[in-house]
Amino acid sequence: MEPTTLVLVGAIGALSSAVSAIAAFLKRKQTGQLELKIGDKRIRLSPEDRPQIEAAIETLQSALHSGDSRGKAI
Amino acid sequence: MGVGGRLLKWLIFSVLLALLPLAYNCLHVLTRNGSLSLASLLGRGELLLIAASISAAAVGSLIGGSKDSLILKFVAGGGSVLLLGLTSLYYVDITLPAPGEILNAAVISWTSLAFFVLSVIAGAGCVALEEA
Numbered sequence: 001m002e003p004t005t006l007v008l009v010g011a012i013g014a015l016s017s018a019v020s021a022i023a024a025f026l027k028r029k030q031t032g033q034l035e036l037k038i039g040d041k042r043i044r045l046s047p048e049d050r051p052q053i054e055a056a057i058e059t060l061q062s063a064l065h066s067g068d069s070r071g072k073a074i
Numbered sequence: 075m076g077v078g079g080r081l082l083k084w085l086i087f088s089v090l091l092a093l094l095p096l097a098y099n100c101l102h103v104l105t106r107n108g109s110l111s112l113a114s115l116l117g118r119g120e121l122l123l124i125a126a127s128i129s130a131a132a133v134g135s136l137i138g139g140s141k142d143s144l145i146l147k148f149v150a151g152g153g154s155v156l157l158l159g160l161t162s163l164y165y166v167d168i169t170l171p172a173p174g175e176i177l178n179a180a181v182i183s184w185t186s187l188a189f190f191v192l193s194v195i196a197g198a199g200c201v202a203l204e205e206a
Contacts, residue, residue, distance in 0.1 A: 003164075003185040007192070010160050014192035017132075017153035017199030020146040024203055025077070027143065 077202050084201045088131055089194060092124045112187070117179030121186040122165040125193035129158035132197035135204045143203065150203050154196045161189050 036043040045053065075083070096115065103114050132154045136147050168182055 003181055006160055006164060007185060007188045010157050010189055010192045013153035013156035013160075014195040014199075015153070017150040017196035019199075020150035020153075021199035021202040024143045024146045027146075 080201055080204060081198055084135075084197070088197070089128060092127055096120060096124070112183045113179040116183035116186050119165050119168045119182055119186050121183075121190045122161045122168075125186070125190040126158055126161040126165070128190075128193045128197045129154045129161065132193075132200035133158065136200050139205060147200075147203050150196070150199045154193070154200050157189065157193045157196050161186075161193065164189070 032047050034045040036045065099120065100110065100115060103110050107114070133151050136151045139147070164185065168177055171177055
């Protein structure tokens with residue numbers, strides 16, 4: 001096999017790797033995913049999680065305003 | 075660490091450090107002959123070994139990660155495995171010539187340079203996908 005053919009085959013491999021990385025990046029950007037890293041734990045949030053996130057924020061806010069011991073701890 | 079940070083770390087500690095023997099070879103040639111050419115520097119296929127090690131490390135970075143974007147990881151890893159195979163086979167091919175066979179150092183150096191660049195591109199794709 002000619003070296004040029006070998007390089008062309010390699011170029012297809014390199015191109016597929018690069019395109020995959022770009023596709024993954026664009027996919028993440030389009031879906032609007034957010035990754036939170038807390039210690040060793042990773043939490044991934046997507047737009048579908050929005051109702052739960054809003055509910056959690058409301059609970060947190062009411063706990064803070066009510067001034068109970070749990071709220072103070074937060 | 076973000077994608078940019080991971081890529082920078084990989085470029086410095088994997089790619090540039092792997093190129094150090096070539097830098098030494100460059101100094102060696104300059105010290106002895108004084109004339110430096112691509113064929114004298116890469117004519118024995120050293121860059122193919124470096125390209126193979128970069129591809130192998132890139133594939134390793136994908137193993138054991140999360141299952142997100144699995145198909146894209148397969149494609150990116152497959153590209154690096156392809157380059158790993160091609161560079162390894164080509165290195166074996168040029169280091170074991172048939173008796174009386176004369177190899178063209180210029181072709182070897184340009185081909186190995188092309189394989190190195192392609193391995194860096196494929197490796198960067200794998201490293202970018204590492205924790206994606």
